[in-house]
Amino acid sequence: MSGHKHPSTIPIVQIAIDPALSAYRAEINYIWRALLTGMGYGWRESAWGKEPVTVVYTATPAQAPPARIVIQARPERWAAPAKVRLLGARQWQGYDLPLLDGDDRQTQPVVENGSTFVAGDPIFAAFWLLSGYEEDQYPILKHGYRDLSDAPMLEDGLLRRAPVSAIGCWLADLLQQCGLPAGLPRWPYGARLAASCGHDVDYPEVVRWLEPLRILIRQGVGGLGTALDVLRGRRTHWHFRSWMELEERIGARSAFYFVARKGSLLEYATGLPDPFYDVQAPHFRALFRELSAAGWEIGLHASYRAYTDCKLLIAERTRLAAASGQPINGNRHHYWHLDPHRPEQTLLMHEQAGFRYDASLTHNRYLGWRRSSVWPFFPWHRDLRRPIRVLQLPTGWMDDHLFGQRRFNPGDRQALLNELRETVTRQEGLLLVDVHDYVYDDALFPGWAATYRTLWETLATQGGVWFAAPAAIADHWLQRMAHIESVSEGLDHNSL
Numbered sequence: 001m002s003g004h005k006h007p008s009t010i011p012i013v014q015i016a017i018d019p020a021l022s023a024y025r026a027e028i029n030y031i032w033r034a035l036l037t038g039m040g041y042g043w044r045e046s047a048w049g050k051e052p053v054t055v056v057y058t059a060t061p062a063q064a065p066p067a068r069i070v071i072q073a074r075p076e077r078w079a080a081p082a083k084v085r086l087l088g089a090r091q092w093q094g095y096d097l098p099l100l101d102g103d104d105r106q107t108q109p110v111v112e113n114g115s116t117f118v119a120g121d122p123i124f125a126a127f128w129l130l131s132g133y134e135e136d137q138y139p140i141l142k143h144g145y146r147d148l149s150d151a152p153m154l155e156d157g158l159l160r161r162a163p164v165s166a167i168g169c170w171l172a173d174l175l176q177q178c179g180l181p182a183g184l185p186r187w188p189y190g191a192r193l194a195a196s197c198g199h200d201v202d203y204p205e206v207v208r209w210l211e212p213l214r215i216l217i218r219q220g221v222g223g224l225g226t227a228l229d230v231l232r233g234r235r236t237h238w239h240f241r242s243w244m245e246l247e248e249r250i251g252a253r254s255a256f257y258f259v260a261r262k263g264s265l266l267e268y269a270t271g272l273p274d275p276f277y278d279v280q281a282p283h284f285r286a287l288f289r290e291l292s293a294a295g296w297e298i299g300l301h302a303s304y305r306a307y308t309d310c311k312l313l314i315a316e317r318t319r320l321a322a323a324s325g326q327p328i329n330g331n332r333h334h335y336w337h338l339d340p341h342r343p344e345q346t347l348l349m350h351e352q353a354g355f356r357y358d359a360s361l362t363h364n365r366y367l368g369w370r371r372s373s374v375w376p377f378f379p380w381h382r383d384l385r386r387p388i389r390v391l392q393l394p395t396g397w398m399d400d401h402l403f404g405q406r407r408f409n410p411g412d413r414q415a416l417l418n419e420l421r422e423t424v425t426r427q428e429g430l431l432l433v434d435v436h437d438y439v440y441d442d443a444l445f446p447g448w449a450a451t452y453r454t455l456w457e458t459l460a461t462q463g464g465v466w467f468a469a470p471a472a473i474a475d476h477w478l479q480r481m482a483h484i485e486s487v488s489e490g491l492d493h494n495s496l
């Protein structure tokens, strides 16, 4: 990002952490850093009981040293996060915060002698959701998809309310009630939220004898005319320019994620669903030149099995960089296909492959935020006990959620998207969506492109939105984070 000046002062939160929590300090430091960074506050850690501070985080609030805010920690949860269960949500000052097993729905922060006491450990809840303990509890389906049937995350609509960044917003409000100034804004140019789209490029070229059959399966006999059009070559999936024109009208830029491994029909038929195109073909090279000249980003759509071996992922990134003549900073996995049992292993590979950001932590079936945050974050690695150094840009909506996966997301389409828009606006977050490249033609995919266009037009009308390509958003966030860290002390990643 150029041209954007950060304010010279960032408000600092004095924080002290109970030595009784020392066994979990790596995790505790991680989540406090993630929350404070999102909130726009720097931190200065004080030795326990040495001086009055803004916030103490303690297992025994009654014995806490003087602080404006005293937050209770639940060491038994930190000791066994896999045993914790989500019950639903509770309302605190207008935010939907997670309600975990053992929490009292009625509990609210209490002000006594000028200090605010918070019970129920929302800090742990933020860690637990952001690092994926909640999603671990659901059955794993084909392609690594999760079945959230009957889960509060789905039933109570929590997926659409991003309870982790909600905890950050609630905490920021609490700090301001204690007299601290507002935190560093999250987005440049006075914007309240950021909006971005990554188009997964799966089928930019139709197989002329096969695609008509697929249309008939999808649309029935009503699709006969369109199927014939495709058979005769009158309709195609090659709509890069159409998307560019749509976005140009709004002043938006987006990314196109390309698969750099060429699959085949035979592979497809035998269970390896990689696309059939070759990024090294001359018409793709010409397309890459056109996209980048106009300010669109080119990213990797890692192939279906790329997660199984870091060498494959690196080779794909290298191949796309060579074909497009530029470094590839961002990634999203085809089919959201991460290691089904240990997604963090795939996220760690992104670090080894040298990506700056990834955008793959999304439920294929359900719209909303899989890790409960509308703020970018570094994912936690449980075994290494450190954050993975590749920024995760959370994708909140994929077009297919409201079409192919419609039965898992009942309700009015625009109402569901409005709920996402309201959450992002309220929490001043990022609305990153996934709209496939091949769904532009309204006859082939009725309503798909229009749904995206309506959402983007509504945002543009709403105002205060920074429309940018995902890589620009990641760069801004990393720069902002470096600025916050440069004025902060303590909560170190390696203080084990």
Ligand SMILES: [Zn+2]
Pocket: 200, 201, 202, 301, 333, 334, 335
């Ligand atoms: Zn894909």
